[in-house]
Amino acid sequence: MTDSSVRHSHTLEEIVQYIMQEDEFLITTHINPDGDSLTSILVFASILRQLNKIYTVVLDDPIPVKFQFLPDIEKVLTMEKLGMDKVYKNVVVLDASNLDRIGDTKSYIQENTRVINIDHHPGNTEFGEFFYIDPDQSSTVELVHQLYQIFELPLNLQIAELIYTGIVCDTGCFRYSNTNAQSLEVSAEMVRLGAVPSKIIGQLQNQHSDHTLRALGRAFSRIEFDFNERVVGMSLNQNDLRDYPSTDTEGFVNYLLMIQDTQVQYFVKEVAPNCHRVSFRSRCDVDVNKIASQFKGGGHATAAGCFIEGSLSNVRRQVVEKLTPYFESVL
Numbered sequence: 653m654t655d656s657s658v659r660h661s662h663t664l665e666e667i668v669q670y671i672m673q674e675d676e677f678l679i680t681t682h683i684n685p686d687g688d689s690l691t692s693i694l695v696f697a698s699i700l701r702q703l704n705k706i707y708t709v710v711l712d713d714p715i716p717v718k719f720q721f722l723p724d725i726e727k728v729l730t731m732e733k734l735g736m737d738k739v740y741k742n743v744v745v746l747d748a749s750n751l752d753r754i755g756d757t758k759s760y761i762q763e764n765t766r767v768i769n770i771d772h773h774p775g776n777t778e779f780g781e782f783f784y785i786d787p788d789q790s791s792t793v794e795l796v797h798q799l800y801q802i803f804e805l806p807l808n809l810q811i812a813e814l815i816y817t818g819i820v821c822d823t824g825c826f827r828y829s830n831t832n833a834q835s836l837e838v839s840a841e842m843v844r845l846g847a848v849p850s851k852i853i854g855q856l857q858n859q860h861s862d863h864t865l866r867a868l869g870r871a872f873s874r875i876e877f878d879f880n881e882r883v884v885g886m887s888l889n890q891n892d893l894r895d896y897p898s899t900d901t902e903g904f905v906n907y908l909l910m911i912q913d914t915q916v917q918y919f920v921k922e923v924a925p926n927c928h929r930v931s932f933r934s935r936c937d938v939d940v941n942k943i944a945s946q947f948k949g950g951g952h953a954t955a956a957g958c959f960i961e962g963s964l965s966n967v968r969r970q971v972v973e974k975l976t977p978y979f980e981s982v983l
């Protein structure tokens with residue numbers, strides 16, 4: 653693995669040195685948390701626990717039900733529980749490409765706070781006194797695993813399960829293009845330590861409510877193509893979500909990848925009246941991170957997301973317009 657795309661203010665060894673000499677830390681990650689972000693903060697917390705440091709883990713969003721099986725997840729505090737008036741000298745931000753992504757937990761960062769930003773998003777804005785960004789890592793939890801190695805701390809079964817879970821989530825069970833030899837090697841090491849793939853993947857994938865499947869069916873019934881079927885999208889509106897309130901739409905966009913010959917896939921969810929969350933996937937040279945960035949969102953070249961205001965048809969029009977330069981030749 654080359655490290656040519658790594659951008660950093662300090663090496664991981666230097667960040668480890670700094671952590672060693674400090675006493676107290678706040679750990680957080682991005683809003684709308686996913687498996688990688690949650691396992692990253694939990695594994696990082698376990699490092700600080702082994703070092704006998706004082707630490708707090710806080711999130712500006714509830715933990716999705718599907719991740720409530722993660723060990724120690726109950727120790728992640730809401731901002732309400734932590735209180736708003738706290739100021740921290742050290743804030744560790746994991747798996748977030750910019751400070752807006754951590755929501756209101758940003759308020760714990762004050763003038764004298766040192767931010768440690770560890771991430772794998774290529775669009776990371778290099779915020780913080782300490783930043784280490786490696787887009788070649790499949791997941792941020794792989795970077796936290798590297799910290800474990802530098803600290804020379806022992807891994808136990810619980811940590812192995814967390815690391816395996818994080819990698820599985822960000823690689824889509826080793827299906828996405830970010831799956832590489834290193835992510836498989838680290839996963840194999842976690843399995844050797846006792847993580848059971850069928851158990852973990854079963855917990856992640858086979859625990860959906862019937863509402864989720866019914867809503868997925870409705871979204872499927874609205875599949876729409878553009879650009880000679882190179883681009884495919886589907887959507888759910890507020891009515892659908894009222895009909896099926898316990899729907900978890902995470903990963904819905906990935907089903908569109910099953911359609912042959914499509915190059916860009918997107919899923920639109922009306923999260924509030926006239927406010928839509930759009931998730932993109934790409935398996936061609938369209939960098940969907942760049943598309944999402946035009947709407948102040950972000951992510952990776954092959955997977956990104958953003959919010960777009962307007963009616964559903966208007967949102968679709970805006971998406972198609974941004975994609976037009978890439979697909980003009982097939983019109």
Ligand SMILES: [Mn+2]
Nearest residue numbers: 688747791792
């Ligand atoms: Mn990630």
